[in-house]
Amino acid sequence: MIRENKLFDELTVGDSASVKRVCTANDLFVFAHASGNLNPLHLPEDEHHNGKANGETAEPVAPSMWVGALISSVLGNILPGAGTLYKTQTFRFVDRVHVGDELTVTVTVSEKRANNTVVLDTVITGRGGDVVADGVAEVLAPTRKVAIDDDRLPDLLIRRHQHFDRYLDACAGMPSAATAVVAPEDPASLGGALLAAKRNLIVPILIGSAEAIKAVAKKHGEDLTGIEIIDVANHDAAAAKAVEMARADQVQAIMKGHLHTDQLLRHVVKRDGGLRTGRRLSHAFIMDVPGLDHVLIVSDAAINISPSLEEKIDITQSAIDLGRSLGIGQPKVGVLSAVETVNPAIPSTLDAAALSKMADRGQITGGLVDGPLAMDNAIDLQAAQTKGITSLVAGRADVLIVPNLEAGNMLAKELAFIAHAEAAGVVLGAAVPIILTSRADGEKARLASCAIAALYKAWQVGGRSMIAEAAE
Template sequence: MTQVPASPSIENRTFDEIRIGESAALARTLSRADIELFAVMSGDVNPAHLDEEFARTSKFSDIVAHGMWGGALISTVLGTQLPGAGTIYLGQNLRFLRPVMLGDTVTVTLTVQEKDSGKRRIVFDCLCVNQHGQPVITGSAEVIAPAAKISRPRIVLPEVRLIDKYARYRELLAKTRALAAVTAVVAHPCDEASLSATVEAAKAGLIKPVLVGPAAKIRAIASAAALDISSFTLVEAAHSHDAAEKAVRLVAAGDAEILMKGSLPTDELMDAVTARTGGLRTRRRMSHVYVMDVPSYPRPLLITDAALNIDPSLSDKRDIVQNAIDLAIVLGVDTPKVAILSAVETVDPRLRSTMDAAALCKMAQRGQITGGVLDGPLAFDSAVSQSAALAGQVASPVAGQADILLVPDLTSGSMLAKQLLYLADSQAAGIVLGARAPVILTDCSDNLLRRLASCAVALLLAHHYRTSPP
């Protein structure tokens, strides 16, 4: 019996070389990645293979492999071992006797049963057994074996990285499952994107919307997009400035617990939020946080401030850091690690961001910033990569495992966040902290997923603020 060769080349067995009773085998252990890759390749998204909740109610009480995953292993033996390169697959007859579960090791054995010299056809007996020796697949396969000897370099396969864009979003929604929806005022939802996101957030049980804006215009947009807003409260506002002021007043009066930006410009809404009379100010500086889902990073990543504070002072940065730490704790991070970003890891009086980083770390040591672990200055690579930190001889409790990235200014923060969004296939929820209620700032380019994730973050904060007001 032959096994998968360790050789860097593939060499076949010709028809004349193969003997009755000869066999070849390989063994594979089923992983979740195997199931997901097979589903992506085949389009077979049967929930029995992918949905844990559904699978628990099925006959086997757990996720099982696609039946043809085992069939594909049979094809692997035929195409790479026996007969190998040059084989033409004619037919296959299989019976599936037992499910293959996650973690099962399947050994595929093909044995030559018949040879037809006139047509160079060979029939193989196929047997797949699990790690307990129990048959999971039996059957036969018929091929045309190659006549000529072939030896070729083994192809080096490209690396495949599976990206589940919705995994952390599902985790975020799971945190909100036990929470009741709260009233959210949506300021000037006068485009389809903001209105449809509001409808979907209400369907998901995240918010109870109050729409503030020109009622006739909002109803026309809803009608054109086939959106049902009949259960929503509408508050008439003449224009976007009026909508922003009325929306903020509703939150300030306690009639709503979340403020959500619609299609009006950010500065119009924030002018109303930060107004000294009738606004939503607290004693802390307001700041914006992107809650990023970066597929290549092993944990959620918070970036602040990339939307509100243009060139924050040291005092501003203290509040910005504390806001982000408080949010991270609400999201379930016990002791958030904060990387204070700069271009270098050494303190240089000529580079203000390094001086601010050193001061913020000392402020944390003195209890002026609480709840997290701070370190800086740190370059971006050292903040998110332990190997980069080691290569640069950066000894840090934060390096390579940052939960929060504090950027030097709005320009660098905006560029960093958008590079991750557009070049790293990331997702982001956006929220304003330091106000009397969570403020959802959406961008015109935000997709539905980002908008719903922002609503989920706001819901978690709203319930937290009931017992710990900002």
């Protein structure tokens, strides 16, 4: 919106202007960065809020000076507008503001003085009209006419991973899953398993060289008290033992430690004694991308190198099932290629078209599938509309099915290291979820991988999403 300011001679006592503003969690983070005020009372999801007890977090309070700063948005943009300079401002803070509160910010001209000086009453009220803060502003009015565009500022990206937080919260009341941790013989894999245990996400059973596991724990100050360790000779034997325990229902999940993925999966896919289910094994990255209002599921980026159409059917169905377990009622699946039109010279466009039609005919169920779609028009609605694509999926995709492992791996790494996404990883299609973590994973990603495996298993067993139930 274009706004024109008011000069001193254009102002009249009684002139008034208001704006409405809703306090968001991102507002508090931005203010903390800008001001340097890191008071935990003002930061969402901080463990040190006053009032936290028995796992309950007190609601953060917006800093009073953030509330007061809202006066500037009216003075500088509307009344008197662009060119206004502060001389003084008084405040009386009457009540506190929390995330979600809608505020009305009003300034009213109360006096005109010599030397271009204007006095304005300032008041901020809450939803019920109750005063939150009031005071008096003394400003220098603009000296020349200026028109400004409200939308001229660049957007800010807040690096938060709130979707993973929801998954962790949803697991709070669930029983911890017994989990075979295969070869946790390095700091990253052992630390990840123990961290998940501390958060009551898993009950770890450590399978590998007992000597190596204890040595790593000692070196890095980890406490193994009460943790079961099964001592085996080598990584191959550790993988075999984990699969054996899963078949015997002694564990409900498997977590990869310090061994190659194919060394673990070789035992999972064995025809005799493995964990086959009749569906092709596939890997899914669950990406929590800052600024995106939903997670992105990317499949397959770690197991199937160049999947056939038949294999992509299983990859797509497993990704849909995972999305449903994470509370997405009808996942929207974009099947990716380099272009959004079918081109016989590009095999991935033919596969995408076939998968889309198979979903229409009920051969793939539970989600909406469309393709081929290029990356831009799969996730950006404006890009899809610009190219004239009419689809319930284009611009809204929750799931991205990639043409091959190379494309998927590059996409996931770009999201992680350029878009600052957190990436959790699970293997689907086996009798139990398999948790894959990387040495590059942060604490949030490790915990989220365990939480997602637990939510997926709960959905497999009970056919219900704990995330959806928590939202009701």
